[in-house]
Amino acid sequence: MILFVKLFLAHLIADFLLQPSRWVIHKEVNKATSKYLYYHVLLHFLISMLLIWELSAWKMILIIAITHYIIDLAKLYANPLFKLKSVPFFIDQLLHILVLYCCAFYGDLTQHTIAIFQNMDWPFVTAIVLVTFPAAIIMGKLLESMSNQIEFDHKSLPNAGKYIGIIERLFVLVFIILGRWEAIGLLITAKSVFRFNDLKESNSRKLT
Numbered sequence: 001m002i003l004f005v006k007l008f009l010a011h012l013i014a015d016f017l018l019q020p021s022r023w024v025i026h027k028e029v030n031k032a033t034s035k036y037l038y039y040h041v042l043l044h045f046l047i048s049m050l051l052i053w054e055l056s057a058w059k060m061i062l063i064i065a066i067t068h069y070i071i072d073l074a075k076l077y078a079n080p081l082f083k084l085k086s087v088p089f090f091i092d093q094l095l096h097i098l099v100l101y102c103c104a105f106y107g108d109l110t111q112h113t114i115a116i117f118q119n120m121d122w123p124f125v126t127a128i129v130l131v132t133f134p135a136a137i138i139m140g141k142l143l144e145s146m147s148n149q150i151e152f153d154h155k156s157l158p159n160a161g162k163y164i165g166i167i168e169r170l171f172v173l174v175f176i177i178l179g180r181w182e183a184i185g186l187l188i189t190a191k192s193v194f195r196f197n198d199l200k201e202s203n204s205r206k207l208t
Helices: 002-017 021-033 035-052 055-081 086-104 106-118 122-131 133-142 160-178 181-200
Strands: none
Touching: 002 035, 002 086, 021 035, 021 055, 035 055, 055 086, 086 106, 122 133, 122 160, 133 160, 160 181
8 A cells, every 4th residue: 555655646746746837838739749748757757766765666667657658648639629628637647546556556456456345435435425416416406496586697607606515515524524513613604704795785695
């Protein structure tokens, strides 16, 4: 497990902390001819070697670096196919993590994967799923009659309320599990404070 954690930490450092925005822009424009793409892959290799600190692991880390190059290059060419840039980003990150997982547990990959599913806290997983999109749909149905009374004469971010609600419910779920009931009160209070200015305007009360 510690091997996977180190590889994941190396990924976070190289992909986020040590990758300047100009590298990302240059890669998006020049794709396979971008020198920063190769700098980025080399950086992944060096940081992984540094954190693992075992010379015998160079073959595994080289495989990770090569697959990282292939995945990143595929994302660069696939970006124009997606309307939302977040979609290829998350697919890219998921594939990187999957490669790290396979390399870290390649000796007993099947057994380890089966053990994860067998030992998974399924009630907790079900709770997480429930408070995300299912709860958003349920709340939308419950408030549908009231929502129809609101005249939207202003510009708003599409689906912003839905995603904010999902994040808030996830926070509440975590606070309940941790037994930090006062944090839930703080969350509700903070939300009310941010909405106070809207409540002063009579035409904004329904929307608020």
